[in-house]
Amino acid sequence: MKLGLLALLGVAALIGGVAIGAVALPPGEVIAALLHPGAPDSAIVWSLRVPRALLAFAVGGTLGVSGAALQALVRNPLAEPYLLGISGGAGLAAVVAIAMGLASAWLLPALAFGGALVASAAVYRLSLVGGQRLEPRTLVLAGVVVAFFCGAIMSALLTQTDAPRLRNAFLWLLGGFGGASWPALGAFLLYAVAPLLVLFATASSLDLLSLGDETAHALGARVERTKRIVYFTTALLTAASVAVSGMIGFVGLITPHAIRGWLGSIHRRLLPAVFLASGTLLVAADALARTVVRPAELPVGAVTALIGVPVFAWLLRRSLA
Amino acid sequence: MLEARDVTIRYPETERAAVEGVSLRVEPGHLVAVVGPNGSGKTTLLRALQGAVPLDAGAALLEGRPIAEWPDRERARWLGVVAQREEYPFVWRADEIVMFGRYPWLGSLTPPGPRDREVVRTAMARCDVGGFASRRIDTLSGGEWQRVRVARALAQEPRLLILDEPTTALDLGHEMELFELIATLVRDGLGAVVVTHHLNLAARFADRMLLLDQGREAARGTPREVLQPERVGRVFGWPVAITETPEGAPQVTPLRRPG
Numbered sequence: 001m002k003l004g005l006l007a008l009l010g011v012a013a014l015i016g017g018v019a020i021g022a023v024a025l026p027p028g029e030v031i032a033a034l035l036h037p038g039a040p041d042s043a044i045v046w047s048l049r050v051p052r053a054l055l056a057f058a059v060g061g062t063l064g065v066s067g068a069a070l071q072a073l074v075r076n077p078l079a080e081p082y083l084l085g086i087s088g089g090a091g092l093a094a095v096v097a098i099a100m101g102l103a104s105a106w107l108l109p110a111l112a113f114g115g116a117l118v119a120s121a122a123v124y125r126l127s128l129v130g131g132q133r134l135e136p137r138t139l140v141l142a143g144v145v146v147a148f149f150c151g152a153i154m155s156a157l158l159t160q161t162d163a164p165r166l167r168n169a170f171l172w173l174l175g176g177f178g179g180a181s182w183p184a185l186g187a188f189l190l191y192a193v194a195p196l197l198v199l200f201a202t203a204s205s206l207d208l209l210s211l212g213d214e215t216a217h218a219l220g221a222r223v224e225r226t227k228r229i230v231y232f233t234t235a236l237l238t239a240a241s242v243a244v245s246g247m248i249g250f251v252g253l254i255t256p257h258a259i260r261g262w263l264g265s266i267h268r269r270l271l272p273a274v275f276l277a278s279g280t281l282l283v284a285a286d287a288l289a290r291t292v293v294r295p296a297e298l299p300v301g302a303v304t305a306l307i308g309v310p311v312f313a314w315l316l317r318r319s320l321a
Numbered sequence: 322m323l324e325a326r327d328v329t330i331r332y333p334e335t336e337r338a339a340v341e342g343v344s345l346r347v348e349p350g351h352l353v354a355v356v357g358p359n360g361s362g363k364t365t366l367l368r369a370l371q372g373a374v375p376l377d378a379g380a381a382l383l384e385g386r387p388i389a390e391w392p393d394r395e396r397a398r399w400l401g402v403v404a405q406r407e408e409y410p411f412v413w414r415a416d417e418i419v420m421f422g423r424y425p426w427l428g429s430l431t432p433p434g435p436r437d438r439e440v441v442r443t444a445m446a447r448c449d450v451g452g453f454a455s456r457r458i459d460t461l462s463g464g465e466w467q468r469v470r471v472a473r474a475l476a477q478e479p480r481l482l483i484l485d486e487p488t489t490a491l492d493l494g495h496e497m498e499l500f501e502l503i504a505t506l507v508r509d510g511l512g513a514v515v516v517t518h519h520l521n522l523a524a525r526f527a528d529r530m531l532l533l534d535q536g537r538e539a540a541r542g543t544p545r546e547v548l549q550p551e552r553v554g555r556v557f558g559w560p561v562a563i564t565e566t567p568e569g570a571p572q573v574t575p576l577r578r579p580g
Binding site: 201208218265266 | 395400413424
C-alpha cells in the first residue's frame with residue numbers, strides 16, 4: 001500500500017523530470033514523445049532527459065539504500081554513504097586528475113571510482129586493527145580520519161591549481177547529472193544492480209545486526225560475514241554513484257531516516273521503500289536544479305540539502321514531540 | 322542437551338584465564354543457575370555455551386556436537402538467548418522485536434507467515450506481554466522489556482534457554498514474576514541456564530547450581546550443597562549466614578560487621 005504510493009510518486013517524478021528543463025514540455029507532449037519516437041520533441045526527450053531522469057532515480061535510490069544499510073551496520077541512524085571515506089577518496093582522485101589535466105569524460109569517473117574504493121579499503125583495514133571483528137565505533141572513526149586526510153591533501157592541491165581547473169574540480173565535487181547519457185546509465189547499472197540485489201537479500205540480517213552483535217548471533221545471523229557483505233556492497237554502490245554524478249550529499253541520510261519514521265525499521269519493507277523515495281527525491285531535486293536559475297544549473301547536491309534540511313528539521317521536531 | 326566440558330577461555334592480554342576448567346550440563350526440564358562474584362567468569366561461560374567465543378581448552382557441546390560447528394540458524398532453533406544488553410538504534414514495536422525470534426526459521430527473503438504470527442502471539446501471551454504488542458520498545462518499563470525479550474527467545478521455539486542476569490534492574494515483584502515464568506517454562510520441558518547475582522532467587526528456583534570463583538569452579542550441586550556459609554563467605558569475601566525459606570530453600574544473609 002505505502003510502497004504502491006511511493007512507486008506512483010516515483011513515476012510522477014520521472015515524468016515531471018523529463019518534462020521540466022531549459023525548455024519546458026507539457027506532460028502530454030512528453031508522453032507523446034515517449035510513445036512515438038517520431039514526435040517533434042522525441043530527440044531531446046529520448047537522448048537527454050530520459051537517461052538523465054533515470055540516472056538520477058537510480059543514483060538516488062542507490063544512495064538511499066546504501067545509507068539505510070550502513071545505518072544498520074554501525075547501529076546509528078545518522079550514518080550515511082560517505083561515512084566510509086568514499087567521498088574523500090573519490091574527491092581526492094578527481095581533484096588530482098583535474099589538477100594534472102587528465103580529466104577526460106571517461107577517465108574522471110573511472111579515477112573517482114578507483115579512489116573511492118581505495119579509500120574504503122583503507123577504512124576497512126584501519127577498523128580491523130586490534131582484531132578480526134568489524135567494530136562499528138572504530139569503523140566510524142576510521143571513516144572520519146580517512147576523509148580528513150583526503151580532504152587535507154585535496155585542499156593543498158587545490159591551492160596550487162590555476163583558476164579554470166579549480167572551478168572544474170569544484171563543480172565536479174558538487175555533483176550533478178549534467179553528463180548523464182545512456183552509456184553512463186548503462187555503466188552505472190552494470191555496477192549497481194548486483195550489489196543492490198545482494199543488499200535486499202540481506203534485509204533480515206540487517207534487522208538482527210541492528211540489535212548488536214551478541215543478540216544478532218543468538219538469533220542466527222552470520223554476524224561478521226553479514227557486516228563484510230554490507231560494507232563491500234555499500235562501498236561499491238557509493239563509489240559507482242560518485243563516479244557518475246559526483247558527490248551528492250544528504251539523500252542517503254534523510255530518506256532512510258524519514259522512511260524509518262513512516263514505515264518502521266523492518267529492513268525487508270524499508271529498503272524497497274527507501275529506494276523509491278530516494279530516487280524520487282533526487283529526480284525532483286535535479287528538476288529543480290535545472291530550472292531555478294534557468295538556463296544555468298544549480299549543483300543538485302546543494303538542492304538536496306536545501307530541501308532536505310528543512311524536512312529533516314521538521315521530522316526531528318516531530319519525533320521529539 | 323547443552324554441555325561445557327573442562328572449558329578454558331583466555332582473553333588476549335590478561336594474565337588469568339577468564340574461565341578455567343569449568344564444566345556444566347543443562348538438560349531439558351532442568352534449571353541450572355550460574356552464580357559468583359563480579360568478574361568470576363559467569364558471562365564468559367555463557368558466551369562459550371553459545372559458541373560466541375573461541376575456547377582455549379575443553380569443549381562446548383550442543384546435542385553432543387561442538388557448538389561452534391553448528392550452522393548459525395540451526396543453532397538458533399535449539400538455543401534461545403536473552404543477553405544482558407541489546408541496542409535499539411531504531412524504533413521497533415514490541416511484536417516486531419518478538420518476531421525477530423522467528424528469523425532462524427525463515428529464509429532470508431521469506432516474510433513471516435500465519436504460523437510465525439501465531440507463534441509470536443502465543444509467546445507474548447505466555448510472557449504476559451500480549452497486551453502491548455504494538456507499543457514502541459522504548460516506551461516499555463524494565464520489567465515489560467525483559468519479558469518481551471524472553472518472549473522473543475520463546476518465539477525461537479528452542480529446547481534450551483540461556484539467560485544472562487535477566488532480573489538486573491527489576492523490582493522485587495518483577496523479579497519473582499520473571500523467575501516464576503522461567504520455572505514454568507522449565508516445568509513444561511525447556512532446559513535453562515541462568516546467570517544471576519541473586520543467590521537467594523537462584524537457590525529457590527534452580528535444580529542445580531554452579532558457583533564460580535575467579536574463573537574456576539568453587540562448588541557444583543544442588544543449592545543446598547553449594548551454599549555452605551564458609552564457602553560463600555570465602556568466595557564473596559564477606560561473612561554470611563545461611564537460613565531457610567518456608568519451602569526449605571537455603572537463603573544467604575550477609576552479616577553486619579561486628580561492633
